[in-house]
Amino acid sequence: MMVANLLLLGSEAGYMNAYFRDYYMSKFFRKSYESLKPDMLLVLGDVSAKGHELTKSKWSSVLHQFQRMLGPFLGLPFHVILGDRDAGECGGLNAKSVNWIASSFPGLDSAGCGAFEISNISFVSLNAVALLCGNNDLRFSVEKVIERENVDLQMDTEDTIEAINDSSKFKEASHNFGWRRNAMVSGSGPVLLLHFPLHQTGNSNCRGGSALIGTSNNAIGSSKTIVSGGLSRTGPYELLHTIPPNATEYIFQALRPRIVFSAHTHEFCVHTHSDGTREVTVPAMTWDARDDPGFVVATFRRNRRVVTVSYCSLARESHLLIAYxxxxxxxxxxxxxxxxxxxxxxxxx
Missing domain, CATH: 1.20.5 (Single alpha-helices involved in coiled-coils or other helix-helix interfaces)
Structure with missing residues (x-):
C-alpha cells in the first residue's frame, strides 16, 4: 500500500485537524489494514507540512502524530522517503539536517536513500530533493548510492550470464557480453521510489481507476480528472516540478527500474517513458491538499514485468462535513x- 503527502502539522495542528481529520485518517488506516492485509506500507514523502522549518521538539510531535495515525501499520515493514516539505529547498538543504530527519525513519541512510527487499522484490528509494540541487554535496552522496546500486545490479547480471554460459545450451554465447552499462535491459532493475516525478516526455494518464502495468498493457479504468488545490500550492517547489532530464536519464541508465513510483503532484497518474518504463504518481493522502485524498495498492505478479496498480480515493471532506x-x-x-x-x-x- 502506498500513500504520499500526509502533510502532518504535529503540535501546530488546529482543532479541525486534531479532532476530525486525524481521527478519520487513523480510522481509515485501521480499516485499510484489516481489509487489504498489505505486506508493506510505503510513504512517498512529505510526511510533514513544513518539517524543514521545525525545531526538534516540534518534529517529534509530527512523528508522534504519524505513529498514532498509522496504528496497526507500525507492526508491518514500512518505508518512508523524504519530500521537499520534509527536507526543504536547495538553499537550505544540507547533509546534517537531512541525516537528522532521515534517522527518524527506518531504512534510510545519511543521504536519505534506502534499499531493501521484500518477497523477492527489490526496492531502491532516492532522496529526489537532492537531485534538484546543482553542485550540492548531498546530491553527490545520492549519486554515489545510484552508482553503488548499479554495480550491485551489474554483478547480479554477470552472475546470471555466467550461470547461463555454464550450461551446454548457451556455451556459444560466452564471449558476447557487450558494454557493462548495457548489460541490463530496461525493466530488469529494482522498483524505484521517489518523491519528485522523473522528467516526462510521452503519454500520461491522470485519472482514477486501476491499471495493469506490464509490457504492453496501459489500461486505465473509469476516468476522473483530478485537480489540486488548497495548501498544496504553498510548498517549497511547484507541483509541476520534476527531476531534471539529465538526472532522469542517468537514473534510467544506471538502474533500469522495473517500475517507478513517485508523488509530489497530489494526483494519480500513469506515465509511460520513452523506453517503456511505467511511472505511477501516488496522490496526496490529506484533505489539506485535495477534497478527495487517495492512495495506491500495488500487487507484484510472478511475471517480472507485470504489476497491478489500483487507485482508491476516500470520501470527499465536503461530503463528510455535510453528512455530519x-x-x-x-x-x-x-x-x-x-x-x-x-x-x-x-x-x-
Whole structure:
C-alpha cells in the first residue's frame, strides 16, 4: 500500500485537524489494514507540512502524530522517503539536517536513500530533493548510492550470464557480453521510489481507476480528472516540478527500474517513458491538499514485468462535513421535538 503527502502539522495542528481529520485518517488506516492485509506500507514523502522549518521538539510531535495515525501499520515493514516539505529547498538543504530527519525513519541512510527487499522484490528509494540541487554535496552522496546500486545490479547480471554460459545450451554465447552499462535491459532493475516525478516526455494518464502495468498493457479504468488545490500550492517547489532530464536519464541508465513510483503532484497518474518504463504518481493522502485524498495498492505478479496498480480515493471532506452537519441538525431537531412534547405533557397534567 502506498500513500504520499500526509502533510502532518504535529503540535501546530488546529482543532479541525486534531479532532476530525486525524481521527478519520487513523480510522481509515485501521480499516485499510484489516481489509487489504498489505505486506508493506510505503510513504512517498512529505510526511510533514513544513518539517524543514521545525525545531526538534516540534518534529517529534509530527512523528508522534504519524505513529498514532498509522496504528496497526507500525507492526508491518514500512518505508518512508523524504519530500521537499520534509527536507526543504536547495538553499537550505544540507547533509546534517537531512541525516537528522532521515534517522527518524527506518531504512534510510545519511543521504536519505534506502534499499531493501521484500518477497523477492527489490526496492531502491532516492532522496529526489537532492537531485534538484546543482553542485550540492548531498546530491553527490545520492549519486554515489545510484552508482553503488548499479554495480550491485551489474554483478547480479554477470552472475546470471555466467550461470547461463555454464550450461551446454548457451556455451556459444560466452564471449558476447557487450558494454557493462548495457548489460541490463530496461525493466530488469529494482522498483524505484521517489518523491519528485522523473522528467516526462510521452503519454500520461491522470485519472482514477486501476491499471495493469506490464509490457504492453496501459489500461486505465473509469476516468476522473483530478485537480489540486488548497495548501498544496504553498510548498517549497511547484507541483509541476520534476527531476531534471539529465538526472532522469542517468537514473534510467544506471538502474533500469522495473517500475517507478513517485508523488509530489497530489494526483494519480500513469506515465509511460520513452523506453517503456511505467511511472505511477501516488496522490496526496490529506484533505489539506485535495477534497478527495487517495492512495495506491500495488500487487507484484510472478511475471517480472507485470504489476497491478489500483487507485482508491476516500470520501470527499465536503461530503463528510455535510453528512455530519445533517446528522447534528437531525439530532437537535429530535431533541427539540422531544422537549416540546414533554412540556406539552406537563401542561396537560
Amino acid at each position: 452537519i445533517s446528522v447534528l441538525i437531525l439530532l437537535m431537531s429530535i431533541i427539540l421535538v422531544a422537549n416540546t412534547s414533554c412540556r406539552t405533557c406537563l401542561r396537560r397534567r
